[in-house]
Amino acid sequence: MKAIKYIGLVIFLIGLSIFTALPLLGxxxxxxxxxxxxxxxxKIKSExxxxxxxxxxxxxxxxxxxxxxxxxxxxxxxxxxxxxxxKEWDKKIYTSPSDMAALIGKKSATxxxxxxxxxxxxxxxxxxxxxxxxxxxxxxxxxxxxGIKNDGIYHKSATNRGWIAWIVFVYLIxxxxxxxxxxEYATNWTFLLDPLSNALSGNPAGHWFVYGxxxxxxxxxxxxxxxxxxxxxxxxxxxxxSVLFFQIVFAFLIPEIMVRLQMPYYDFKNAFPLDYDFFFxxxxxxxxxxxxxxxxxxxxxxxxxxxxxxxxVYFFGKRWYCSWVCGCGGLAETLGDPYRQxxxxxxxxxxxxxxxxxxxxxxxxxxxxxxxxxxxTESGTVLGLKVSTVQxxxxxxxxSIFAGVIGTGFYPIFGNRVWCRFGCPLAAYLGVVQRxxxxxxxxxxxxxxxxxxxxxxxxxxxxxVRAYAQKGENIIRASCVGCGVCSAVCPRGVLKLENxxxxxxxxxxxxxxxxxxxLMDLLNKK
Amino acid sequence: xxxIVIIGNGISGVTAxxxxxxxxxxxxxxxxxxxxxxxxxxxxxxxxxxxxKFEHTQPYENWFWKKNRIELKKAFVTHIDxxxxxxxxxxxxxxxxxxxVIATGSKPNKFGWPGQDLDGVLGMxxxxxxxxxxxxxxxxxxxxxxxxxxxxxxxxxxAEMLRTRDIPVTFLVRETSFWNGxxxxxxxxxxxxxxxxxxxxxxxNTNLKEIISDENGRVKSIIIEETGEEIPCDVVGLTxxxxxxxxxxxxxxxxxxxxxxxxxxLETNIKDVxxxxxxxxxxxxxxxxxxxxAVWYTGRMMGEVLAQTICGNKxxxxxGHWFNSAKFLDIEYQTYGWVFSERDKxxxxxxxxxxxxxxxxxxTIAFQKDTKLFLGIxxxxxxxxxxxxxxWLTKKQxxxxxxxxxxxxxxxxxxxxxxxxxxxxxxxxxxxTQIHPKKKSWKRIFSKA
Ligand SMILES: Cc1cc2nc3c(=O)[nH]c(=O)nc-3n(C[C@H](O)[C@H](O)[C@H](O)COP(=O)(O)OP(=O)(O)OC[C@H]3O[C@@H](n4cnc5c(N)ncnc54)[C@H](O)[C@@H]3O)c2cc1C
Ligand code: SF4
Numbered sequence: 005m006k007a008i009k010y011i012g013l014v015i016f017l018i019g020l021s022i023f024t025a026l027p028l029l030g031x032x033x034x035x036x037x038x039x040x041x042x043x044x045x046x047k048i049k050s051e052x053x054x055x056x057x058x059x060x061x062x063x064x065x066x067x068x069x070x071x072x073x074x075x076x077x078x079x080x081x082x083x084x085x086x087x088x089x090x091k092e093w094d095k096k097i098y099t100s101p102s103d104m105a106a107l108i109g110k111k112s113a114t115x116x117x118x119x120x121x122x123x124x125x126x127x128x129x130x131x132x133x134x135x136x137x138x139x140x141x142x143x144x145x146x147x148x149x150x151g152i153k154n155d156g157i158y159h160k161s162a163t164n165r166g167w168i169a170w171i172v173f174v175y176l177i178x179x180x181x182x183x184x185x186x187x188e189y190a191t192n193w194t195f196l197l198d199p200l201s202n203a204l205s206g207n208p209a210g211h212w213f214v215y216g217x218x219x220x221x222x223x224x225x226x227x228x229x230x231x232x233x234x235x236x237x238x239x240x241x242x243x244x245x246s247v248l249f250f251q252i253v254f255a256f257l258i259p260e261i262m263v264r265l266q267m268p269y270y271d272f273k274n275a276f277p278l279d280y281d282f283f284f285x286x287x288x289x290x291x292x293x294x295x296x297x298x299x300x301x302x303x304x305x306x307x308x309x310x311x312x313x314x315x316x317v318y319f320f321g322k323r324w325y326c327s328w329v330c331g332c333g334g335l336a337e338t339l340g341d342p343y344r345q346x347x348x349x350x351x352x353x354x355x356x357x358x359x360x361x362x363x364x365x366x367x368x369x370x371x372x373x374x375x376x377x378x379x380x381t382e383s384g385t386v387l388g389l390k391v392s393t394v395q396x397x398x399x400x401x402x403x404s405i406f407a408g409v410i411g412t413g414f415y416p417i418f419g420n421r422v423w424c425r426f427g428c429p430l431a432a433y434l435g436v437v438q439r440x441x442x443x444x445x446x447x448x449x450x451x452x453x454x455x456x457x458x459x460x461x462x463x464x465x466x467x468x469v470r471a472y473a474q475k476g477e478n479i480i481r482a483s484c485v486g487c488g489v490c491s492a493v494c495p496r497g498v499l500k501l502e503n504x505x506x507x508x509x510x511x512x513x514x515x516x517x518x519x520x521x522x523l524m525d526l527l528n529k530k
Numbered sequence: 531x532x533x534i535v536i537i538g539n540g541i542s543g544v545t546a547x548x549x550x551x552x553x554x555x556x557x558x559x560x561x562x563x564x565x566x567x568x569x570x571x572x573x574x575x576x577x578x579x580x581x582x583k584f585e586h587t588q589p590y591e592n593w594f595w596k597k598n599r600i601e602l603k604k605a606f607v608t609h610i611d612x613x614x615x616x617x618x619x620x621x622x623x624x625x626x627x628x629x630x631v632i633a634t635g636s637k638p639n640k641f642g643w644p645g646q647d648l649d650g651v652l653g654m655x656x657x658x659x660x661x662x663x664x665x666x667x668x669x670x671x672x673x674x675x676x677x678x679x680x681x682x683x684x685x686x687x688x689a690e691m692l693r694t695r696d697i698p699v700t701f702l703v704r705e706t707s708f709w710n711g712x713x714x715x716x717x718x719x720x721x722x723x724x725x726x727x728x729x730x731x732x733x734x735n736t737n738l739k740e741i742i743s744d745e746n747g748r749v750k751s752i753i754i755e756e757t758g759e760e761i762p763c764d765v766v767g768l769t770x771x772x773x774x775x776x777x778x779x780x781x782x783x784x785x786x787x788x789x790x791x792x793x794x795x796l797e798t799n800i801k802d803v804x805x806x807x808x809x810x811x812x813x814x815x816x817x818x819x820x821x822x823x824a825v826w827y828t829g830r831m832m833g834e835v836l837a838q839t840i841c842g843n844k845x846x847x848x849x850g851h852w853f854n855s856a857k858f859l860d861i862e863y864q865t866y867g868w869v870f871s872e873r874d875k876x877x878x879x880x881x882x883x884x885x886x887x888x889x890x891x892x893x894t895i896a897f898q899k900d901t902k903l904f905l906g907i908x909x910x911x912x913x914x915x916x917x918x919x920x921x922w923l924t925k926k927q928x929x930x931x932x933x934x935x936x937x938x939x940x941x942x943x944x945x946x947x948x949x950x951x952x953x954x955x956x957x958x959x960x961x962x963t964q965i966h967p968k969k970k971s972w973k974r975i976f977s978k979a
Contacts, residue, residue, distance in 0.1 A: 149727065151860030155694040156580040238945040350591060449941055450916025452855050452864070454826045455541070456573035457586045470589055491943050495857040497864055497913035500941050504972050514552075517916055519831045520848040521924075523838065
């Protein structure tokens with residue numbers, strides 16, 4: 005069994021290595037026909053740029069995106085500089101160098117990778133999946149009998165912030181930086197998924213399609229791990245199945261199929277303000293121009309945030325979204341599960357959390373207010389601030405760096421819910437509802453707590469669960485996503501997630517159940 | 531300002547300190563020789579098993595003590611002079627108190643076995659034991675076999691710990707079945723099976739005769755009393771119960787027996803000296819409880835009560851209904867009220883036992899034979915709601931009530947398969963009753979009446 009695991013690990017690493025090398029491999033040769041098509045498609049009016057590409061790029065063979073990208077970037081920057089100088093605004097190119105390089109790369113690639121998409125898929129994704137499953141499946145036997153199996157978590161480099169964890173940390177951050185800020189390097193990856201993308205939406209794959217597919221794959225494989233680890237715990241099984249379903253069907257398949265049907269690309273479960281650009285001008289225009297379905301989406305998206313979300317939180321707590329439906333939560337609960345113990349439990353971290361997460365919520369609301377104001381008044385500025393500048397700042401700092409690079413990259417060191425806890429404005433909104441108006445609570449079972457600390461250690465949201473449990477108090481916290489792991493790991497059966505009457509939900513106690521009734525009456529009634 | 535000094539930073543001492551702080555401005559000092567900060571002894575096993583780091587066993591952050599003006603002192607008390615109200619430390623320092631709380635906990639039992647002090651023999655109580663174990667049994671190369679002596683809760687925890695590092699374990703249990711002085715037969719035998727299924731070499735009916743040393747004064751093997759069999763091993767864990775840790779009081783005028791003798795107000799024979807937690811011994815047992823109660827909850831409760839007394843609201847220690855819980859490898863156990871084993875059961879105590887046909891799930895309910903009055907419940911693999919059973923015990927409900935409303939008491943996580951209907955069915959068949967279990971009702975669960 006151990007042997008299978010190690011062979012699996014090797015296979016996985018081979019797949020991962022090939023995948024990692026791909027951005028720097030491949031040959032690109034831009035033909036003048038292809039350039040003409042691009043010029044036409046992109047409506048490029050800059051003859052400086054076209055000239056430059058024609059003389060410097062066309063007909064030449066480039067090895068790897070690291071050669072194509074600088075050439076394209078240079079041509080584009082030079083062209084724009086000259087147009088700016090001559091005030092030829094209509095000729096300026098607004099496509100980013102990165103996108104332009106990706107476009108040119110996608111259309112001009114030749115050689116092994118583009119011609120063997122299926123094989124290359126197998127050598128990367130295929131080997132990765134097979135290897136990972138070989139690594140995970142033997143646990144059915146190796147973990148032994150049903151029950152909590154956290155043995156050795158703090159002895160292993162990967163899960164105890166050792167060198168493996170740091171490598172994963174750097175790798176994930178690198179991956180996200182590439183994805184958000186140098187996506188032309190993802191071009192070779194997109195080829196592997198062209199067949200699937202064509203089948204779904206009828207379009208070739210872009211780097212976001214690659215990301216979406218990877219996301220689903222990683223979640224599925226790591227969900228298998230969850231199923232094995234928590235096979236005694238039905239709550240965890242249901243929850244894992246649910247997030248997996250919503251990711252694959254709602255976040256991945258439906259939007260692609262909608263594109264095929266000439267509808268807007270939309271993830272029906274992605275609620276504003278997590279979906280922060282829902283009310284951006286371009287999206288609103290897009291939706292309004294898409295006829296009935298666009299209007300429906302506009303209506304649904306608004307209702308989702310204003311009515312569905314709070315009502316569901318009232319009945320079930322924010323868990324219905326954060327750990328049953330949400331994509332970010334889904335990744336955190338599958339890929340991130342091995343790292344859940346790293347969330348900071350200190351009071352200080354809680355303080356930072358409250359400032360940050362509510363700060364982001366205020367930010368997104370102010371930005372959206374500005375956006376809507378400028379949409380209806382058709383002015384680009386509000387109180388002297390350029391709306392698009394504010395939007396760009398949010399998109400880069402919060403949307404990309406916080407949610408992506410930090411959100412996932414930090415898993416191995418700071419735990420799997422950094423974004424959900426410190427950054428997600430939707431979580432902040434749900435949290436306010438959960439704290440003040442909800443039937444959800446984690447009930448503490450009378451006086452049974454032995455203060456062992458398992459619950460706090462494994463709380464991914466950094467809640468010091470024990471601090472409540474050892475006082476006999478129910479846990480009512482805005483940040484609780486109801487993953488149910490505290491209840492699972494508690495060796496004394498102290499914790500239960502449940503939805504019940506609001507009366508008695510918050511129960512401060514001085515003296516715990518089991519002591520003198522007179523003493524309890526005396527102090528707890530105060 | 532009155533100075534309260536507490537010896538022992540375990541659950542009882544710390545609870546007392548916290549509550550004294552809540553109710554007063556007195557000067558508080560906690561003394562311990564074991565660790566700088568309070569930690570949860572019950573979680574020691576999880577550190578060895580790699581579920582947690584030691585720091586995770588500390589329920590309060592380090593700033594907590596200063597913020598609450600609780601002074602911590604790391605020192606060992608060697609003598610108490612109650613005349614001058616002075617503590618003497620190993621370092622020859624002294625400290626004067628106005629009121630003294632002795633909360634020094636327990637230490638592992640040693641029954642005078644030959645070789646019990648050899649290198650490689652250890653208990654599992656203090657943080658130092660854990661550190662020792664990490665050195666003696668880091669893996670199964672250094673420790674090729676461990677023998678555990680004494681089949682109680684700590685013994686089975688130690689066995690579980692060692693098994694997580696694949697160290698072969700022989701488990702010597704004096705009784706005919708695991709913990710059957712406490713557990714009724716059906717449950718005890720289920721745990722026997724479970725221990726064996728974890729590849730632990732369980733030896734029932736087996737006593738330790740002696741521990742054999744090698745030439746370096748290290749453990750080499752043990753000999754079994756009954757058969758004379760010699761079992762080679764590198765580590766011997768002594769887990770045959772605990773005893774109050776009060777040797778340092780012998781030179782004082784504080785009255786002791788097994789533990790520090792206290793009355794219902796937790797006062798010792800000396801004015802202004804109190805004892806709580808594992809080390810306290812009641813002159814007369816309270817109800818069915820033992821005079822020395824070495825469990826977490828009672829230590830905490832004594833701390834809660836004593837704080838009242840010290841802060842001027844004199845209160846007797848008057849614990850409510852008994853409850854407890856534990857975990858045997860993968861099986862969780864909870865108990866409410868009293869379910870006695872066959873050994874201690876009275877004539878009029880009858881049991882209803884149910885066991886799941888294939889899973890490690892079972893329960894035993896004790897009740898009075900004649901009146902069907904509910905006495906207590908043990909469950910394995912089913913979690914129960916403490917409040918409900920506390921209420922039923924207070925209201926002296928009978929079996930019909932318990933069976934009818936059993937669903938209210940289930941505390942398993944959501945979506946778990948529940949077995950109340952099967953249980954009630956089995957009860958109906960065994961006792962010829964026709965009880966229909968009622969659906970769970972929030973209203974009943976929350977009704978305080
Ligand atoms: C491995 C293990 C698992 C357990 N699991 C459970 C469980 O699941 N449920 C349960 O109910 N109970 C459990 N117990 C029992 C429970 O931990 C004890 O009942 C409880 O910790 C006792 O608390 P205490 O405050 O009385 O004393 P302790 O926690 O023992 O604290 C006493 C402190 O005083 C110090 N001290 C002693 N003498 C001196 C001196 N002369 N000078 C200075 N300091 C001194 C000691 O070093 C120690 O730090 C477990 C115990 C162990 C060892
Ligand atoms: S895991 Fe359970 S027993 Fe341990 S501290 Fe948390 S609630 Fe208490």
